[in-house]
Amino acid sequence: MGARHFAAAIAALAATAALAQGHPPLKARLAPVHVSPRAWYVQGLPGAASAANEAFNSNAGFVVTDEGVVVVDALGSPALGNELLEAIRKVTAKPVRRVIVTHYHADHFYGLKPLKDAGAEIWAHRGSLDYLTNGEAQRRREQRARDLFPWVDAQTPLVHADRWLDGDEAFTLGGVRFEVQHFGPAHSPEDLVVVVPQEGVVFSGDILFTGRVPFVGTADSKAWLARIGRLIDLKPTFMVTGHGEVSTDPGRDLALTRDYLVFLRAEMGRAVADFVPFEDAYRRTDWSRYASLPAFEAANRVNAYGTYLLMERESLGQ
Numbered sequence: 001m002g003a004r005h006f007a008a009a010i011a012a013l014a015a016t017a018a019l020a021q022g023h024p025p026l027k028a029r030l031a032p033v034h035v036s037p038r039a040w041y042v043q044g045l046p047g048a049a050s051a052a053n054e055a056f057n058s059n060a061g062f063v064v065t066d067e068g069v070v071v072v073d074a075l076g077s078p079a080l081g082n083e084l085l086e087a088i089r090k091v092t093a094k095p096v097r098r099v100i101v102t103h104y105h106a107d108h109f110y111g112l113k114p115l116k117d118a119g120a121e122i123w124a125h126r127g128s129l130d131y132l133t134n135g136e137a138q139r140r141r142e143q144r145a146r147d148l149f150p151w152v153d154a155q156t157p158l159v160h161a162d163r164w165l166d167g168d169e170a171f172t173l174g175g176v177r178f179e180v181q182h183f184g185p186a187h188s189p190e191d192l193v194v195v196v197p198q199e200g201v202v203f204s205g206d207i208l209f210t211g212r213v214p215f216v217g218t219a220d221s222k223a224w225l226a227r228i229g230r231l232i233d234l235k236p237t238f239m240v241t242g243h244g245e246v247s248t249d250p251g252r253d254l255a256l257t258r259d260y261l262v263f264l265r266a267e268m269g270r271a272v273a274d275f276v277p278f279e280d281a282y283r284r285t286d287w288s289r290y291a292s293l294p295a296f297e298a299a300n301r302v303n304a305y306g307t308y309l310l311m312e313r314e315s316l317g318q
């Protein structure tokens with residue numbers, strides 16, 4: 001068999017394997033970006049998750065220690081979780097020992113199954129359990145299955161953590177110290193931030209978005225703003241965020257998320273104080289400074305509405 005035929009046969013085999021897992025082969029290429037001596041990440045495509053981008057819109061990080069790999073987040077589908085595992089194997093043959101889920105949003109944990117099957121222990125904050133058990137996680141999966149098929153379907157496993165953290169937790173693996181800090185409630189009640197001091201790296205999850213409109217939804221933006229200050233105080237050299245490029249100037253990049261939250265709260269807060277209905281308030285607000293950013297169309301209205309309801313609750317002292 002000639003080299004070309006051999007390559008074609010291998011490609012056909014890969015396609016057959018992917019089909020056996022219930023999806024066509026991924027077009028997305030997960031190229032690990034080297035951040036510091038032991039830290040890498042893969043960067044999702046800009047904007048919201050879609051069938052077109054194969055649900056690859058979020059980042060995942062990993063740190064290679066002498067005794068194995070610690071992964072932060074698992075991407076947005078089982079196929080992507082599998083691809084992440086392959087990407088890690090291009091960097092190291094060491095086993096994946098642990099996955100820390102920064103928060104239980106679909107685009108960060110639907111890829112857990114292949115990592116768990118590879119022997120990794122999953123850690124997350126106990127605050128995620130509410131979402132997983134109150135029906136919301138199932139409703140979200142139905143929506144994702146409609147929008148992201150075949151990458152997500154009704155059978156996509158909602159993998160629980162093996163260990164639910166109640167607060168901060170530090171551990172050392174293969175000579176590398178990891179500090180897992182509970183930052184929630186901010187972007188979600190359960191936000192975890194992973195600090196790797198000797199690498200100067202912080203994995204911030206979705207507390208910081210770079211290069212796109214953040215997803216706010218029903219988040220408590222008041223608490224979130226307070227936590228952004230705490231992130232700036234960590235003074236990392238590199239901040240690997242949940243979406244977008246790694247930040248080498250976290251102070252500057254945190255400003256976009258902070259300013260957007262401040263703007264949403266000011267505009268929606270004024271509307272609530274003046275008894276302006278949401279539809280009118282949304283239409284009258286000048287969104288021009290954010291309208292050209294990726295994910296604006298997908299996220300801004302939901303963010304504004306969530307903030308409007310939040311400002312109502314805050315105005316009632318709830």
Ligand SMILES: [Zn+2]
Pocket residue numbers: 103105187206215
């Ligand atoms: Zn999120």
